[in-house]
Amino acid sequence: MPDLVAGLGPYLPLLLEGARTTLLLFVLTLPIGFLIALPFAFARNARNRALRGLGHGFVLFFRGAPLLVVLFLVYYGLPQVPGIRQSVLWFLLRDPFTVAVIALSLNSAGFQTHIIAGALRNVPANEVEAARAAGFSRPQVFRFIVAPHAVRLGIRSFGNEAVFVLKGTAVVSFITVRDLMGAANQVYFRTFELVPPLVFAALVYLAAVFAVSRFVRLVEWHATPQLRRAR
Amino acid sequence: MNLSGLIGRASSICMIVAALGASLPGVSHAAAPEKVTIATEGAFPPFNQTEADGSFTGFEIDLGNAICKHAGLECTWVKQDFSGMIPALQAKKYDFIFSYMSINDERAKVGLFSIPYITDQxxxxxxxxxxxxxxxxxxxxxxxxxxxxxxxxxxxxxxxxxxxxxxxxxxxxxxxxxxxxxxxxxxxxxxxxxxxxxxxxxxxxxxxxxxxSDPLLGRGAGAMFRKDETALRDKVNDAIRAVYADGTFKEIAARYFKPGVDVSAEPLWK
Amino acid sequence: MDLSLLAFGSGWGDALARGLLVTLALAAASVVLGTALGLGGALVATSRRRTAARLVGGYEVVMRSLPELLVIFAVYYGFSFALQALLAPFGVDGFVAIDAFWAGVLAIGMVHGAYCSEVFRGAFAAVPAGPLEAAAALGLRPLPTFVTVKLPLALRFALPGLMNLVVVTLKATPLVAAVGLEDLLRVAGDAGKNTKHYLTFYLAALAVYLVLAAAIWLVEGRIERRASKFLGA
The missing domain is CATH 3.40.190.10 (Periplasmic binding protein-like II)
Known part of the structure; x- marks a missing residue:
């Protein structure tokens, strides 16, 4: 490890800056994607057919479209829409980093909608009925019965999605954002030494995934008191 | 060394490599090869671009083909993104780069350049x-x-x-x-x-x-080779001088650049 | 938007079709390699060989954590240098290059394999004990039991997950263009560069990816319905 760091020498700041950008993209994309996903998840489970179709279409689009295409279309395609450069939206679309966050969040929202809708659907109906019979109001049912249950059901898939988001950040250098992967590549193309920058990048990604899996376990531990007692 | 043993060994290696999906067109060669592959970006008009049928066109493609003809080489063009061009040269994906690679000290450390064939600022x-x-x-x-x-x-x-x-x-x-x-x-x-x-x-x-114009920006663009390909480089150098001398260069330049635009690199090596 | 740009013959239709073939071939070869790796990995991971199972587990974590782009670069550049170093002592110093297509198959297949291994492990665990006990009671030996009872049942459980991974892998194929493969998206980009109508070509490519994904999900639904009918589940 010290050898690796020494070998990178003058390029270490570049790689650390890239790692910072990657992690920043990651921590912004997940919650923003979640906020976008929530209404679509409710639409996906709604009684209304049109709403259900909307939620379904949203999920299918982002589960089927390659991230690179989404990124290109948002970055190079949207500025060509007439009037968009005069709109308030342009304030967001002007900056490559913001575009990366938007594209990654939308993409992740497609997957998160799928996860959230599935988890909400699979909350046992009898528990909801029992709570209603016991005099819980609708918001109370959601807060105390549905939400905790859905978290239990969805947390694993959510953890997998978090890893997908992290890996997805590696394509943002295609729109001039210099993330960890882009920085590693640049170091390779400048030094013609393949192993040090790639290993450095790989270790950062692995560490981030490790942190994610720890977090998932922590949430699981808090969300499933019955399993805790069984141990 | 025992010749049949060498051939046997080489062919078994060929099979392993083929099984791995790698390509091994020939065993080692001391002299410059007759068949060579050249890298182009295929996306830098008017120097090089890709057509609908997958072929390449542009000033560098015409010039490169003329140079190959003079040097007696059979040339095939392959496409490679610019940023990864030198690593792929070292990984032996092709024999040399002919794709607006400016000659500077940093690059000259890892490869071998021909004389410049064009200049630009x-x-x-x-x-x-x-x-x-x-x-x-x-x-x-x-x-x-x-x-x-x-x-x-x-x-x-x-x-x-x-x-x-x-x-x-x-x-x-x-x-x-x-x-x-x-x-x-x-x-x-x-x-x-x-x-x-x-x-x-x-x-x-x-x-x-x-x-x-600055040393960092380079001294014209040249063909770039791996360090040990001196023989091939010399062949290409001679051919560049030849296409300048017989008017081919001027004729090709006239196809792509307006009259009065001077792209000649001759002052740099004459 | 000028649709004549997409025409066959005069337009970029032929080139795009060639790119699509490359995309399909790359996805298919990666899926075959990955499924084989995944099945092998799951068998090792569920076996009693502790060390081997740990290694497989480590492989899964690493391959699922690293961005595909990183794996592709490592394979494309790393393999060439490794192969050259390996073959140099044998007097072979010619062009030893793994081409972009096979580098892509290897890289994406390895990632696909890590995900498949997880799906197969889950599927093996989901096979109920009943049929296996019945096979044992009939005196069936372990290998025939595995091939004729356990594997078909596990496949039925694994199928939805596997099909979903096919879509994930299809979506990863455009990344191989970063090492020069002329896949659908790359050709669309070239067509954009040549004609300056980037949007037309990227939207066309997007439509193709969406249709392919929809087709895979459709097949998935069919197979699942048929399998559950067959099993009487």
């Missing part, structure tokens, strides 16, 4: 009327360059602390972001940019400041 360009005094006016501005180009290196080295340098994969992307207003200026070799400036999309844009 770098310059800033941007929206008309946004004239700046260089370099003071660059403070806090964003400049689009090609990833891995000498232009990128030059700006970062000179004004990297003041300027937001953005690296793009190709010139179209730089121009698209210039049009979208995401960047303030572009910085590139003049000839490819002049294609954009002459197009309807480029009507609102103009050159700024002086043309730069």
């Amino acid at each position: 770098f310059r800033f360009y941007g929206p008309k009327g946004s004239a700046v005094t260089l370099p003071a006016g660059l403070d806090g501005k964003s400049v689009g360059v090609l990833s891995g180009s000498t232009g990128e290196r030059f700006i970062k080295e000179k004004w990297g602390d003041k300027v937001d340098v953005r690296g793009y994969d190709n010139l179209d992307q730089v121009n698209a972001d210039l049009e979208a207003g995401r960047i303030d200026y572009g910085f590139n070799a003049q000839l490819p940019v002049s294609v954009f400036l002459a197009s309807p999309e480029g009507a609102g844009y103009a050159w700024f400041g002086p043309s730069y």
Whole structure:
């Protein structure tokens, strides 16, 4: 490890800056994607057919479209829409980093909608009925019965999605954002030494995934008191 | 060494390599090969671009073919993104690069260059009327360059602390972001940019400041080889001199550049 | 939007079709390699060989954590240098290059395999004990039991997950263009560069990817319905 760091020498700041950008993209994309996903998840489970179709279409689009295409279309395609450069939206679309966050969040929202809708659907109906019979109001049912249950059901898939988001950040250098992967590549193309920058990048990604899996376990531990007692 | 043993060994290696999906067109060769593959970006008009049938056209393609003819080489072009061109040369994906690779010290350390076959200078360009005094006016501005180009290196080295340098994969992307207003200026070799400036999309844009020549930017563009390919390099050098001498160079240049545009690299090596 | 640009013959239709073939071939070869790796990995991971199972587990974590782009670069550049170093002592110093297509198959297949291994492990665990006990009671030996009872049942459980991974892998194929493969998206980009109509070509490519994904999900639904009917589940 010290050898690796020494070998990178003058390029270490570049790689650390890239790692910072990657992690920043990651921590912004997940919650923003979640906020976008929530209404679509409710639409996906709604009684209304049109709403259900909307939620379904949203999920299918982002589960089927390659991230690179989404990124290109948002970055190079949207500025060509007439009037968009005069709109308030342009304030967001002007900056490559913001575009990366938007594209990654939308993409992740497609997957998160799928996860959230599935988890909400699979909350046992009898528990909801029992709570209603016991005099819980609708918001109370959601807060105390549905939400905790859905978290239990969805947390694993959510953890997998978090890893997908992290890996997805590696394509943002295609729109001039210099993330960890882009920085590693640049170091390779400048030094013609393949192993040090790639290993450095790989270790950062692995560490981030490790942190994610720890977090998932922590949430699981808090969300499933019955399993805790069984141990 | 025992010849049949060597052949046997080599063929079994061939089979292993083939099983791995690798290509092994021939066993080692001491002299320069008759058949060579050349790398082009295939996306840098008027020097090189890709056509609908997958073929390549452009000034460098014509010139390269003329050089191959003179050198008695059978040449095949392969496409490679510019930023990964030197690593792929070292990984032996092709024999040499003929794709507007500017000759500078940093690159000369890892490979072997031919004499330059063309020269061009770098310059800033941007929206008309946004004239700046260089370099003071660059403070806090964003400049689009090609990833891995000498232009990128030059700006970062000179004004990297003041300027937001953005690296793009190709010139179209730089121009698209210039049009979208995401960047303030572009910085590139003049000839490819002049294609954009002459197009309807480029009507609102103009050159700024002086043309730069600097060791960091390079001394013309040359064919680039691996360190040990001296024989092939010498062959190509002779062929470059020959196409300059017999008028082929001038004739090809006239197909792609306006009269009066001087791209001759002859002063650099004569 | 000028649709004549997409025409066959005069337009870029032929080139795009060639790119699509490359995309399909790359996805298919990666899926075959990955499924084989995944099945093998799951068998090792569920076996009693502790060390081997740990290694497989480590492989899964690493391959699922690293961005595909990183794996592709490592394979494309790393393999060439490794192969050259390996073959040099044998007097072979010619062009030893793994081409972009096979580098892509290897890289994406390895990632696909890591995900498949997880799906197969889950599927093996989901096979109920009943049929296996019945096979044992009939005196069936372990290998025939595995091939004729356990594997078909596990496949039925694994199928939805596997099909979903096919879509994930299809979506990863454009990344191989970063090492020069002429896949659908790359050709669309070239067509954009040549004609300056980037949007037309990227939207066309997007439509193709969406249709392919929809087709895979449709097949998935069919197979699942048929399998559950067959099993009487």
